[in-house]
Amino acid sequence: MSKLVLYVGNKNYSSWSLRPWLALEASGIAFEDIVIPFDFAAGNPKLREISPTGRVPLLVHGDVKIWESLAIIEYVAELVPAAGLWPEEQQDRARARSYACEMLSGFRALRSACPMNIRRQKQALEVSDDVRADVARIETVWAEALARSGGPFLFGPFTAADAMYAPVVNRFDVYNLVSDPVTLEYMERVKAHPASRKWEAAARAEPWIVAEDEV
């Protein structure tokens, strides 16, 4: 089988990269990751060279390029069906995909006001009502899914839905946005997942600081 190569942005900041990276890592399949660091002043020309959208993540598998985080996750789920990246039961699978799409297309207020920043020292941030509404909706999603599945993750075992929401775990944590025990306990479980720990260690070791993302 051809080698799988996932191009990602800075692990400290690139929330869209984290999602498919977690899915690949959790699936157990061998892959290489290559970090294309952002250079916000000039843009990193390498991004345009390799990616049709000039953005990461980008998965390269032989002759095929797959861009967009959720499309990459779908590809990995098909490549490694035994990994169970989507729930087995059809209705749960539909719910998981709804949550994943909601993440992909929504929560703009939270995403722009509170960039993912793995290394950030936890410090509360004053946020708008729109951000608060995003936080509340995400807490509802998590509580609903956890109540139905019984945990430890949204649909029991770690799935693509957890991967899609993983960057939010960092945001809730470092900007001190939540206090509900159900939310906090779920966040601890995501942070303790071996794949999350591996990404975190790599993010902490990175030299780059992106001023725009240090709020």
Ligand SMILES: N[C@@H](CCC(=O)N[C@@H](CS)C(=O)NCC(=O)O)C(=O)O
């Ligand atoms: N919808 C895309 C979003 C990709 C995206 O915005 N990636 C950011 C990094 S997190 C990027 O490549 N930024 C570089 C740039 O815009 O120059 C996905 O889900 O993959």
